[in-house]
Amino acid sequence: MKLSSILTLLAVVATASADDYTKCYQLDDIALPNGVPPEVGGLTFSSDGWLYVCLRRSDVFRAKPGEDPKAFDWKLFASGFHNGCGIYSPEPGKILVTQMSDLTSATDTDGDGVADQYRIVADDWGLSGNYHETNTFCPDGKGGYFLAIGTASHNGSVFEHTKGEYSVFGRRGRNFSSVKNRGWILHLDKNGVITPWASGFRMANGIYTDPDGETWSGDNQGDWKPVTPFYHIEKGNFYGHPSSLVWDKNWPKDKDPLLTYRNDLDAYNKHRTEAAVLVPYTVCRSASEPIMIPRNGSFGAHYAGQYILPDNNGTRLCRIMVEKVDGVYQGMVTYLQNGGGLRSGNNRVAFSPDGKSLYVGQTVRGWGAPAEGLQRITYKGGTPFDISTIHITPDGFRLTFTGDIPDLSANSFQVSSATYQPTWVYGGVAQNKQKHSVNKLAKTDEHTVAISITDFVPEKVYEIKLPDLKAADGSLLNNNIFHYTVHKIPGASKRSGLPF
Numbered sequence: 001m002k003l004s005s006i007l008t009l010l011a012v013v014a015t016a017s018a019d020d021y022t023k024c025y026q027l028d029d030i031a032l033p034n035g036v037p038p039e040v041g042g043l044t045f046s047s048d049g050w051l052y053v054c055l056r057r058s059d060v061f062r063a064k065p066g067e068d069p070k071a072f073d074w075k076l077f078a079s080g081f082h083n084g085c086g087i088y089s090p091e092p093g094k095i096l097v098t099q100m101s102d103l104t105s106a107t108d109t110d111g112d113g114v115a116d117q118y119r120i121v122a123d124d125w126g127l128s129g130n131y132h133e134t135n136t137f138c139p140d141g142k143g144g145y146f147l148a149i150g151t152a153s154h155n156g157s158v159f160e161h162t163k164g165e166y167s168v169f170g171r172r173g174r175n176f177s178s179v180k181n182r183g184w185i186l187h188l189d190k191n192g193v194i195t196p197w198a199s200g201f202r203m204a205n206g207i208y209t210d211p212d213g214e215t216w217s218g219d220n221q222g223d224w225k226p227v228t229p230f231y232h233i234e235k236g237n238f239y240g241h242p243s244s245l246v247w248d249k250n251w252p253k254d255k256d257p258l259l260t261y262r263n264d265l266d267a268y269n270k271h272r273t274e275a276a277v278l279v280p281y282t283v284c285r286s287a288s289e290p291i292m293i294p295r296n297g298s299f300g301a302h303y304a305g306q307y308i309l310p311d312n313n314g315t316r317l318c319r320i321m322v323e324k325v326d327g328v329y330q331g332m333v334t335y336l337q338n339g340g341g342l343r344s345g346n347n348r349v350a351f352s353p354d355g356k357s358l359y360v361g362q363t364v365r366g367w368g369a370p371a372e373g374l375q376r377i378t379y380k381g382g383t384p385f386d387i388s389t390i391h392i393t394p395d396g397f398r399l400t401f402t403g404d405i406p407d408l409s410a411n412s413f414q415v416s417s418a419t420y421q422p423t424w425v426y427g428g429v430a431q432n433k434q435k436h437s438v439n440k441l442a443k444t445d446e447h448t449v450a451i452s453i454t455d456f457v458p459e460k461v462y463e464i465k466l467p468d469l470k471a472a473d474g475s476l477l478n479n480n481i482f483h484y485t486v487h488k489i490p491g492a493s494k495r496s497g498l499p500f
Helices: 004-011 242-247 257-262 265-271
Strands: 025-030 040-045 051-055 060-063 075-078 087-091 094-098 103-107 117-122 135-139 145-149 185-188 194-198 207-209 215-218 228-233 277-279 307-310 316-325 328-338 346-351 357-362 373-379 387-393 396-401 414-419 431-436 438-445 448-453 460-465 481-486
Touching: 040 094, 040 346, 040 357, 040 373, 051 087, 075 094, 087 135, 094 135, 117 185, 135 207, 145 207, 228 307, 242 257, 257 265, 277 316, 277 328, 277 481, 307 346, 316 346, 316 387, 328 387, 387 481, 396 438, 396 460
Parallel strands: 040 087
Antiparallel strands: 025 373, 040 051, 051 060, 060 075, 087 094, 094 103, 103 117, 135 145, 145 185, 185 194, 207 215, 215 228, 228 277, 307 316, 316 328, 328 481, 346 357, 357 373, 387 396, 396 448, 414 431, 414 460, 438 448, 460 481
8 A cells, every 4th residue: 555645645634723523524314215124235336426225135226316315316226136245336337246145247238227137247155045144345456356255153054955065164163164265255357267365254244455456354353353353455365264264275174274273373373364453342343344535635635545444333434544564564443433323234335426425334134223224424624633643653653633732741641552362252352451651752743743652562452542632722632542553663673572
């Protein structure tokens, strides 16, 4: 990811005063058609301005968005999909949808606004009949696609007759991969060739390739996932959930990966790829589809180039900033929006063609209070008082605010750290918890401060709190809790940190 253009942009947007978040962003409820279950499995815009909404119980509707959130003219475009959870429009009048068994295209060949041709594009994965085996996908920026293939859940059964090869070892565990390629990210190239790309996912409910060609996903906190991870996806890597390994051509056919790693966590930690950013459970319980905030400032230059990670199990949209240190991605997470009328079940996101509005599709699939539907967050202008970026330094962090900040002292900050160890049990708790003192503080300009902290070591997640901080003009800080995942410390000699 290219950071230079982002940093330059962020450096010039800080203003002498800042606003409350709600003055800058407007939240609307978008009315979906009457009589259909408003459980949104996918969202996408076509190049000719149509908003396509894939509903999990079969149908795809489309409309040209207008200013009035209650007056969208929805029309049924396609139907018959089995739990469609990913959608993309490669050209006007055509969509691709990932349903549980395959990736299918639906095309309007006669121009009447309704799809009349359906074709299976890819299906190189199994289906056991388990309710949890949903899939999603994203363009790779090169004419192909990445497909995130979900595992099954112990809460549901499998059918007697399955699609694809069945694995006895793969059937074991809380989240299991009893049929081909479950728990994998696959790559479909522009010629239709499918390649297993990366393994170790519990349920990567969302995948995204950014404008620089870097691919990202989250995963569900659960077994082997102590907290929500935000991953940088690279070919050949293993991302931590052993069930998928039964479909790795290099894994011994007579060896149970779950039992192997349950008995040998050291080997497991050496094998797996760590998350770029770990998101504590209190910040995001169930990650869904990530997306980058437009770099051109259409959604606010103060957050340009950062990522949004929705929470499917909370009324939250997380904001993630990454940077590369010694070749490794790491960074901070906080909120873009927490509450304020946002529903839970945040499952899919799409920016409008002008980049000013973020559409958020919701479904909870039976977990928690019903929270289905479609909402829109529109940037109205202004700059909320917030911390736009946190960058690591050799002895701490450099925090850049969006507006002028008052004089700060070491007592303005509360800093702590923890580690998180993946295990076979569901979720995890913070370990090796430690409080840190700010032993040095330097205000480098009217909106930037650098802090040096005690006992600063890599391979920990640092929490930075700024309780009750106000801007120079009295504005409250939009977010006062931030978490930064430290893998590498710049300019530091090799130190022995604690393993996650």
